[in-house]
Amino acid sequence: MKNTIEGFGELVFGLPVMEQRLSAPTFASLKKTIGTGSSLEASVADEVAEAMMVWAMEKGATHYTHWFQPLTGSTAEKHDSFIFPDFKGGVITGFSGSELIQGEPDASSFPSGGLRATFEARGYTGWDPSSPAFIKYDSVNAATLCIPTVFCGYNGEALDKKTPLLRSMKVLSDQTIRLGKLFGIDCGDTMAQATLGGEQEYFLIDLDLVAERPDILRTGRTLFGKGASKHQQLDDHYFGAIKPRVAAFMGELDAVLWQYAVPAKTRHNEVCPGQFELAPVFETLNIAVDHNMIIMEVLAVTAEKHGFACLLHEKPFAAVNGSGKHNNWSISGPDGKNWLKPGDNPHENAKFMTIVVALMKAVDTHADLLRASVATAGNDHRLGANEAPPAVVSVFLGEQLTDIVEQIEAGGADSSKDGGHIHLGVDLLPNLPRGNTDRNRTSPFAFVGNRFEFRAVGSNQSPAGANIVLNTIVAEAFDYICTEVETAVAGGKEFNAALQDVLAAVIKEHKRILFNGDGYTDEWLEEAAKRGLPNLVTTEDALPALQTQKAKDLFAKYNVLTNEELESRFNIYEETYETLIGIEAATALDIARTMIVPAAVTAITEYSVVPAAAGICAEMSSLTEAAIAGIAKLDAAEKPADQIAAMNELRASVDALEAIVPADLWPMPSYAELLLV
Numbered sequence: 240m241k242n243t244i245e246g247f248g249e250l251v252f253g254l255p256v257m258e259q260r261l262s263a264p265t266f267a268s269l270k271k272t273i274g275t276g277s278s279l280e281a282s283v284a285d286e287v288a289e290a291m292m293v294w295a296m297e298k299g300a301t302h303y304t305h306w307f308q309p310l311t312g313s314t315a316e317k318h319d320s321f322i323f324p325d326f327k328g329g330v331i332t333g334f335s336g337s338e339l340i341q342g343e344p345d346a347s348s349f350p351s352g353g354l355r356a357t358f359e360a361r362g363y364t365g366w367d368p369s370s371p372a373f374i375k376y377d378s379v380n381a382a383t384l385c386i387p388t389v390f391c392g393y394n395g396e397a398l399d400k401k402t403p404l405l406r407s408m409k410v411l412s413d414q415t416i417r418l419g420k421l422f423g424i425d426c427g428d429t430m431a432q433a434t435l436g437g438e439q440e441y442f443l444i445d446l447d448l449v450a451e452r453p454d455i456l457r458t459g460r461t462l463f464g465k466g467a468s469k470h471q472q473l474d475d476h477y478f479g480a481i482k483p484r485v486a487a488f489m490g491e492l493d494a495v496l497w498q499y500a501v502p503a504k505t506r507h508n509e510v511c512p513g514q515f516e517l518a519p520v521f522e523t524l525n526i527a528v529d530h531n532m533i534i535m536e537v538l539a540v541t542a543e544k545h546g547f548a549c550l551l552h553e554k555p556f557a558a559v560n561g562s563g564k565h566n567n568w569s570i571s572g573p574d575g576k577n578w579l580k581p582g583d584n585p586h587e588n589a590k591f592m593t594i595v596v597a598l599m600k601a602v603d604t605h606a607d608l609l610r611a612s613v614a615t616a617g618n619d620h621r622l623g624a625n626e627a628p629p630a631v632v633s634v635f636l637g638e639q640l641t642d643i644v645e646q647i648e649a650g651g652a653d654s655s656k657d658g659g660h661i662h663l664g665v666d667l668l669p670n671l672p673r674g675n676t677d678r679n680r681t682s683p684f685a686f687v688g689n690r691f692e693f694r695a696v697g698s699n700q701s702p703a704g705a706n707i708v709l710n711t712i713v714a715e716a717f718d719y720i721c722t723e724v725e726t727a728v729a730g731g732k733e734f735n736a737a738l739q740d741v742l743a744a745v746i747k748e749h750k751r752i753l754f755n756g757d758g759y760t761d762e763w764l765e766e767a768a769k770r771g772l773p774n775l776v777t778t779e780d781a782l783p784a785l786q787t788q789k790a791k792d793l794f795a796k797y798n799v800l801t802n803e804e805l806e807s808r809f810n811i812y813e814e815t816y817e818t819l820i821g822i823e824a825a826t827a828l829d830i831a832r833t834m835i836v837p838a839a840v841t842a843i844t845e846y847s848v849v850p851a852a853a854g855i856c857a858e859m860s861s862l863t864e865a866a867i868a869g870i871a872k873l874d875a876a877e878k879p880a881d882q883i884a885a886m887n888e889l890r891a892s893v894d895a896l897e898a899i900v901p902a903d904l905w906p907m908p909s910y911a912e913l914l915l916v
Contacts (some may be wrong), residue, residue, distance in 0.1 A: 279368060421721060464909065528703050570688060616819040831873075
């Protein structure tokens with residue numbers, strides 16, 4: 240007997256609802272489409288659309304929208320009502336299969352990165368049946384049926400994040416099934432699935448205080464602010480008792496997310512005061528990405544209801560922890576099993592270690608692409624800040640798996656550090672105990688027992704970009720290993736011997752990517768440089784990886800992104816980065832000119848009549864002059880790197896002023912106030 244939470248999935252038109260409301264043949268056809276990735280039969284679309292509309296109207300919906308994810312990094316929607324004129328003075332309701340399957344929003348104002356001219360307004364949205372439709376309540380009287388869709392241009396160019404994600408999932412499935420067949424696993428036309436559990440970190444700040452911080456309002460982070468005397472030094476907030484006001488927010492947050500069938504599992508205080516985390520259970524990757532976009536929206540709406548602002552910026556406060564989105568990625572094979580979970584016998588572990596070695600190859604070959612996939616202006620503040628992984632991408636396997644990798648390279652593994660000598664039926668691997676590795680919080684890409692955790696994704700990012708890269712590079716590595724083994728077996732070599740030889744060669748070529756130590760140290764950065772691992776510190780350093788011939792060949796070979804689509808991403812991400820830095824610079828100038836300097840001048844005037852305060856007055860005068868000079872320097876800066884340097888210089892003098900200007904004269908709430916929830 241199943242125990243269910245009341246209301247779980249209530250707002251989702253998922254398989255349970257479909258089974259109740261669709262005819263058996265239509266339900267079977269739609270379920271096959273979802274499970275195998277096959278084309279939807281046109282005859283079922285009208286019945287699905289009618290059932291979806293009736294269900295949505297029962298929930299209070301009057302409109303529907305094709306809910307899509309353009310290259311802005313957020314979601315988009317255009318609402319259409321279910322009504323049509325009956326040409327008799329009244330209206331009727333209706334929703335056709337063609338309206339369900341395809342829409343036509345205006346595409347002219349969405350970023351295309353050069354794929355199309357601004358005047359070419361036509362764009363198309365296409366239903367993604369693998370991700371359930373859901374109801375969104377914008378207010379008591381405004382409910383909308385949201386239908387997850389892809390978004391493409393007139394000539395079929397992908398103008399969104401979902402289209403290449405689905406393409407990458409398909410190629411990963413194809414190559415995973417191919418790998419499975421080498422190990423005798425054939426599950427018909429069932430797809431293999433990448434899975435994702437995406438942890439989400441965020442800050443809660445009092446809404447009334449945020450209203451007094453133009454920098455947070457415009458940029459999502461503080462551009463100025465002297466550190467609080469007490470913040471996270473004592474580690475007393477991490478996993479501490481959740482305060483009642485925050486617990487009330489979290490309770491409503493979970494209740495809403497559960498209605499959307501988002502499996503929100505874990506909630507807790509994070510390291511910094513005012514910082515928290517939500518973690519769902521893993522799901523099929525495509526649905527997990529859609530759910531994360533829902534999570535970010537629900538976080539903001541629910542926070543406001545409780546008098547908070549939810550900050551998703553990667554580094555809203557200087558000198559304390561920032562926020563990430565840990566990307567827990569794995570593969571569910573066509574047999575329904577997690578293939579990154581060590582098995583019960585040597586044969587299953589041979590498959591498991593083949594995947595581990597393939598990931599080594601994938602990450603080493605395309606470390607620059609993985610870094611580029613998480614390159615944003617916000618994430619630049621977080622990566623390498625001794626709270627998140629460094630910009631150098633490496634793989635952590637833990638002591639036991641690393642030992643087995645070394646044994647394979649040397650000619651075959653026949654022992655385990657946890658189990659001593661083991662006699663095998665195949666000459667490849669010992670049994671592997673589950674949970675055989677600790678977590679390494681300093682590693683960008685770490686094996687954590689039954690998945691790999693890519694810790695470099697930023698809290699404000701869609702998970703789609705990183706997983707598009709991850710799926711594609713792993714598919715390429717599977718392709719290579721399968722081809723090499725298939726060729727050797729066709730030439731007469733026994734399978735286990737062929738696999739051993741191929742894995743040993745891959746390990747030898749790519750073992751430089753393995754690092755189990757402290758990724759925060761300068762010694763590791765020096766060692767990484769000796770190994771030839773890229774250290775792409777900033778977004779400007781990282782984004783050119785998208786323009787390399789290696790990247791173009793990779794995405795084009797597997798039909799994930801055409802060269803033109805890849806170029807468009809580079810153009811969009813570069814422009815977004817430059818625009819965000821420009822907004823920050825302009826905001827810093829406004830605050831410094833109209834708030835900080837006037838406050839400092841007022842303080843100097845008041846102190847100047849007190850002889851005993853001459854020293855403080857002189858210090859304030861000196862810092863004010865430095866701030867004015869910093870304003871001029873920032874105003875003259877044009878390139879992002881120069882703007883960033885000038886903002887940092889201006890901030891130093893402003894934060895020093897905050898330390899001595901009387902609190903009643905300082906024009907903005909302090910860190911101490913902001914972080915005290």
